[in-house]
Amino acid sequence: MCNVSMVCKMKAMRVDLSMAMILAILLSLLLSSVDAGHPKWEPSVSNVKWVHQDVFKTRFHRWLNSRIEYCFDTEETKGILGPSVENGLEYWHHAGLSEEFQMIEIERQACLGRSRPTSLVISLSQDGSISSTIGVDPNDPAEMILANPAQLSPERIIPIVAHEIGHVFGLYHEHQDPRFWDSGNQGPFIFYCDRLRGYQEILQRLGFIGVWGKDGVCTNSRAAGREGFSSSNFLPEPPEMTVSSNGWHANDGDVDWKSLMLYEGSAFCANRNEPALVRRSTGEPTPLNLAPSEGDIEGLNHMYYASRDTTFGEILMVYHESRWNHLFMRHVQRNN
């Protein structure tokens, strides 16, 4: 009961203050939970760079608990590739990737019979080619196809397998971040599609428009993928499929030049002295990297541990979806 108006006002102020404090605490809790989905990932203060599959807004998703369950297609393949795959993951751990990222071999029959993509099947290529699916795609069974290690130079085997493991967890090639390719002739890379092996043959088969037109194999990564031409490994990925540490019009300083997911300039080239991928600022071929970089690890941490993008707009959107929102609105209205 309030008999003296001044006392009543003071009590009301105390109620308002305590409500404001509760709301401030709730808001800070809410914002901190949006900012980092997992204690393992905080927005980086250093300049490490990465690009991974967008698992926040597309059909793609992550391996459950960052564990890939896999098998080899045959016992013979396991005998040939088993040690390389184990070493490839170990290599990531040595470079600093959390031990929470695991590859667990499961029983073959269950693995092959399962409704994939919940398991990865590893097989051996007949022609020395190497490829992997990216992340987990409900429309596309996960697979990793590796060359026989006997066909590779010994110092390249583990880095190559580690690169493929990076793809299976969800990383794209560093140079295929579309944010590097939207500045016309100002971007950090120059790509010479006509230096790739098989260029003359595909030009003959598809004609100039099929190669250099808007949806040509030297201008569009999806078209290149459909034709099985190696330019699909160089051209920018569709923007809507990627999440990156970069903004648009990214430049030379935004490239992780040490990334294991960056191609060396002469990969897939007809002639080693005529590289297809060149660093614009130096005119040099892009470097050969043999170990996961800090940026590669940060990219996987972001993909698996960040709950979502942390732009101010999205924070506000989440806040307005919050069940505490009506309390906040009532408080604001009462004070107006």
Ligand SMILES: [Zn+2]
């Ligand atoms: Zn690759």
